[in-house]
Amino acid sequence: MSEPKIIPLHSLSATDTPDVVLRLSDVTYTRRDEKLLDCVSFDIPSDGMTAILGPNGAGKTLTLRVIAGLIAPDSGRIDMADGLKDNMALVFQTPVLLRRSARANLIHALKIARVPRRLRPRQADELLALADLLDLADRPACALSGGEQQRLSIVRALAREPRVLLLDEPTASLDPRSTAAIERLARRTMRLGTKVIFVTHDWAQAKRLASGVIFLHRGQVTEVTRAPQFFDDPQSRAARCYKLGRLIP
Amino acid sequence: MDNGFLDAFRMLARFDPDLVEIILLSIKVSFSAVAVALLLALPFGALLATWPFPGRRALVVLVNALMGLPPVVVGLGLYLLFSHRGALGVLEFLYTPTAMIVAQTVLVFPIAASLSRQVFVDLHAQYDEMLRSLGANKWQILLTVFWEARRSLLTVALAGMGRALSEVGAVMIVGGNIDHVTRVMTTAIALETSKGSLAFAMALGIVLLALSVIVNAAVSFLRTDNGGAVHV
Numbered sequence: 001m002s003e004p005k006i007i008p009l010h011s012l013s014a015t016d017t018p019d020v021v022l023r024l025s026d027v028t029y030t031r032r033d034e035k036l037l038d039c040v041s042f043d044i045p046s047d048g049m050t051a052i053l054g055p056n057g058a059g060k061t062l063t064l065r066v067i068a069g070l071i072a073p074d075s076g077r078i079d080m081a082d083g084l085k086d087n088m089a090l091v092f093q094t095p096v097l098l099r100r101s102a103r104a105n106l107i108h109a110l111k112i113a114r115v116p117r118r119l120r121p122r123q124a125d126e127l128l129a130l131a132d133l134l135d136l137a138d139r140p141a142c143a144l145s146g147g148e149q150q151r152l153s154i155v156r157a158l159a160r161e162p163r164v165l166l167l168d169e170p171t172a173s174l175d176p177r178s179t180a181a182i183e184r185l186a187r188r189t190m191r192l193g194t195k196v197i198f199v200t201h202d203w204a205q206a207k208r209l210a211s212g213v214i215f216l217h218r219g220q221v222t223e224v225t226r227a228p229q230f231f232d233d234p235q236s237r238a239a240r241c242y243k244l245g246r247l248i249p
Numbered sequence: 250m251d252n253g254f255l256d257a258f259r260m261l262a263r264f265d266p267d268l269v270e271i272i273l274l275s276i277k278v279s280f281s282a283v284a285v286a287l288l289l290a291l292p293f294g295a296l297l298a299t300w301p302f303p304g305r306r307a308l309v310v311l312v313n314a315l316m317g318l319p320p321v322v323v324g325l326g327l328y329l330l331f332s333h334r335g336a337l338g339v340l341e342f343l344y345t346p347t348a349m350i351v352a353q354t355v356l357v358f359p360i361a362a363s364l365s366r367q368v369f370v371d372l373h374a375q376y377d378e379m380l381r382s383l384g385a386n387k388w389q390i391l392l393t394v395f396w397e398a399r400r401s402l403l404t405v406a407l408a409g410m411g412r413a414l415s416e417v418g419a420v421m422i423v424g425g426n427i428d429h430v431t432r433v434m435t436t437a438i439a440l441e442t443s444k445g446s447l448a449f450a451m452a453l454g455i456v457l458l459a460l461s462v463i464v465n466a467a468v469s470f471l472r473t474d475n476g477g478a479v480h481v
């Protein structure tokens with residue numbers, strides 16, 4: 001393991017770009033001489049939900065991890081609104097849960113979020129209710145089904161009341177009812193003032209939720225568009241092929 | 250032979266005081282050694298697992314290699330250190346239970362450090378990014394990983410206990426196998442067998458066997474039992 005290079009996070013000045021919450025400029029992430037992210041640049045507006053789309057291996061998960069500050073890019077710049085750095089939460093593509101009960105997992109997250117001890121049980125129950133998991137609260141988290149684990153990890157991310165919520169294929173293993181519930185939850189979270197950035201392979205879901213779309217292909221951004229325009233008529237060839245289920249040249 | 254076996258059981262059944270003394274000293278010495286070794290090895294293992302520093306790989310290889318340290322060599326080394334002319338001669342540890350604890354600590358440390366490092370590496374890889382994404386600091390991550398590791402660390406402790414209890418060479422050399430002072434199960438068995446008092450040796454052998462079977466059974470029980478089913 002080599003020492004990660006620290007790329008300073010710059011503050012976006014509010015006067016400069018009032019409606020941009022996050023900006024990536026020429027972010028490049030290289031592993032074994034392969035540019036897994038290649039000069040990725042985009043602005044994320046502070047309103048609405050942003051969808052990151054692209055085929056498997058495009059670099060969507062890597063992009064979210066860079067944004068969340070979990071990995072440092074080799075070059076490039078990340079600017080974000082003041083105080084945002086410590087106010088993001090990422091829900092991983094595959095749930096990672098502690099070997100404790102569902103409730104204990106939430107209480108642990110609330111503790112990390114510095115919620116006072118006496119408030120934790122009640123807030124944990126509220127989160128469990130949001131995820132429709134109250135009946136399973138005392139089950140070991142690892143004994144929950146894939147979809148239940150996914151729902152649990154989504155509400156766990158809400159424990160710190162993040163200003164930016166990053167969701168990596170949050171409904172990939174959910175049934176239609178749970179998917180609808182998560183979409184409701186995402187909308188609600190957004191209305192409460194949280195910026196939601198999500199990755200999905202579900203075209204219809206992206207259309208339902210997103211107001212802006214970023215399309216990634218082989219580590220490069222091929223297009224950044226407002227949602228109506230994107231779903232109507234994608235500009236990049238990569239996105240057009242993806243939409244039609246064709247191999248992207 | 251058959252008579253010796255019967256005599257052995259009789260001694261056990263009436264809690265022969267000499268026997269009990271030796272067994273208790275064995276457990277005391279080995280337990281203390283494992284406790285001290287864990288106290289040193291767990292933070293060391295955690296450090297090796299999570300903190301990248303130059304020479305770390307070499308250190309990991311070294312610690313792994315030392316898992317198979319021959320007890321007699323450890324005994325010899327400590328003997329030289331603790332003898333009157335040795336660097337630590339003033340401590341007057343030689344032929345005391347303390348010297349035996351030190352010897353077994355040296356033997357258990359590499360095992361505990363190496364096994365716990367592996368436990369921490371796995372759990373850290375699994376949980377580091379998740380905990381950071383929730384806002385946890387380094388300290389909270391460490392504590393969480395320690396807590397999640399508790400069952401695996403128990404198996405590490407038991408593995409160390411197995412090594413300490415069954416070892417004979419090191420305690421023989423630095424303890425001297427002195428009756429009522431430094432005689433433990435393994436050294437007593439060696440002596441009594443050579444003297445021909447097979448009943449006494451067999452009685453101790455049965456106890457030692459039982460202890461090591463229990464310890465190893467506990468290890469494999471904790472290993473195979475689904476860790477995921479446990480919660481607090």
Ligand SMILES: Nc1ncnc2c1ncn2[C@@H]1O[C@H](COP(=O)(O)OP(=O)(O)OP(=O)(O)O)[C@@H](O)[C@H]1O
Binds near residue numbers: 036055056058062093
């Ligand atoms: N630590 C790593 N070392 C080497 N290659 C990596 C590493 N992490 C990711 N990659 C590679 O980077 C590419 C992008 O990975 P990423 O996980 O971001 O894809 P993705 O767009 O999320 O795909 P999916 O839709 O399958 O989730 C992949 O080709 C992957 O193999």
Ligand SMILES: [Mg+2]
Binds near residue numbers: 062
């Ligand atoms: Mg992914």
